[in-house]
C-alpha cells in the first residue's frame with residue numbers, strides 16, 4: 392500500500408529533524424539534481440558546509456526534501472565529479488578539504504629514506520652557493536660603512552642604496568625598473584601577501600588561473616578574500632572568461648605568471664598580455680605579475696608593468712637564483728601606490744632587515760648571482776631536454792628554462808595513485824590538489840620538478856623510474872580502488 396499523505400508528512404518531519412543539512416531547493420527551476428548541486432556549492436562557498444562535514448545519507452535527504460532517491464544520488468555523484476565532495480565506503484560523503492597549503496616539506500617525511508625528490512621548486516643545490524656566501528660575509532665584515540648602515544632602522548620601502556643596486560642588476564637582466572618603484576620584501580611570498588593585504592579588503596575578490604601557485608591560494612584564504620578561478624588555454628588566462636567574470640562581480644586584482652604558469656606551464660604570448668591588459672583597464676583591475684620563476688631575458692615577454700605601468704605590480708625574488716632561505720625579494724609598484732604599500736609593510740614589521748640587503752647586494756655586485764644564474768639555466772635546460780626526450784610519447788608541458796614540467800597522465804591513471812606509486816618506487820611528487828583554486832576539480836596531472844636533485848644522474852634516475860611506472864600502468868591493487 393502506498394504511504395498516505397499523512398505518513399509522508401510524518402516521514403518528512405522526522406527526516407528534517409535528523410538532517411543536519413537542509414538545502415532550500417527551487418523545485419520549479421530546471422533540473423532538480425543540478426539545483427541541489429548548485430545549492431551545495433553555494434553552501435560551501437558561504438561557509439555553511441565546511442571541509443570534512445558529512446552530507447546527510449541519501450535516503451534521509453530524499454525524504455526530507457520530498458524528492459526521489461535517484462535525484463539525490465545523481466546530485467551526490469555530480470558533486471563528487473566537480474570535486475566538491477569525496478565519497479568513502481563506510482563513512483559516507485564528505486565535503487572535500489580545500490587544500491590551501493603551500494607545497495611544504497611535510498610530505499617529504501612520508502618519502503622513503505633515499506627517495507628522489509622531484510616535488511619542490513627549489514634552486515639546484517650547489518656548494519658554490521655556500522662558498523660565495525662565506526666570501527661575501529668576509530668582505531662585509533671589513534666593510535664598516537655598510538655594516539653600520541645595516542643595523543639601523545631602515546625606511547619602510549627598504550634601504551635606498553640597496554634598491555638602487557638591485558634595480559641596476561634587474562635592468563641588466565632586462566627588467567626596466569626604477570629604484571623609486573621598488574619596495575624590498577622578505578621574498579616572493581611576502582610580496583604576494585603584502586600586495587593582497589594592501590589592495591584587496593576582506594570579502595573582496597581576486598582572480599587567477601584556475602590552477603595556480605598555492606602560496607597565492609593560501610594568502611587569499613588567510614586574508615579572507617574571495618578567490619575566483621578563471622579558465623585558461625595554452626596561453627594562460629582567457630581574456631574573454633575574465634571579462635565575463637568581471638561583468639558579473641567586482642574583481643579587484645588579477646594574479647598571473649606570464650612566462651610559465653606554476654604548475655601547469657601555460658605561456659603567455661604578447662597578444663594575450665595585451666588582451667588581458669585591455670580587460671584589466673576596462674574593469675579597473677590591478678595586475679599582480681609573479682616573476683619569481685626567473686627565466687633569461689631572451690625567453691621573457693614584455694612584463695605587464697611595461698604594458699600597463701599604472702596598474703601593474705611585479706614580484707621579484709632571489710629565491711630561485713641564490714636560494715630560498717635568504718628571504719629577499721622586491722615588489723615593483725607604480726609610484727602612486729607606494730605609500731599604501733609602505734604603510735602596510737610598516738604595520739607588519741616596520742621594514743625588512745638591512746643586513747640581508749647588504750648581503751644580497753654584495754652578492755649581486757661581485758658577480759656571484761650572474762655566475763650562479765648562468766650555470767643553473769644551462770643545467771635546467773639540460774634537464775628539461777632530457778625530460779622531454781624521455782617523455783616524448785606523453786602529454787608533457789614545460790618551459791625550456793622552467794623549474795618544473797606538468798604531466799597530464801594517461802587515461803588509466805588517477806593523479807593520487809600515480810603520486811602514491813611513484814612514492815613506493817622512491818620518487819617524491821606532489822599531486823594537483825594544492826594548486827586548484829576553490830572547488831576547481833583537480834586534473835589527473837602531476838608537477839615534476841627538475842631542480843631538487845643535486846646531480847643530473849640522480850634526476851635522470853628519478854625520471855627513469857617515473858617513465859617505467861607509466862609504461863607499466865597502475866598496479867592492480869590501486870587500480871581497483
Ligand SMILES: Cc1ncc(COP(=O)(O)O)c(C=O)c1O
Nearest residue numbers: 512578579580604653683708710
Ligand atoms: C610562482 C612563485 N611565486 C612565489 C614563490 C615564493 O617565493 P619566495 O620563496 O621568494 O617567497 C614561489 C616559490 O616557489 C613561486 O613558485
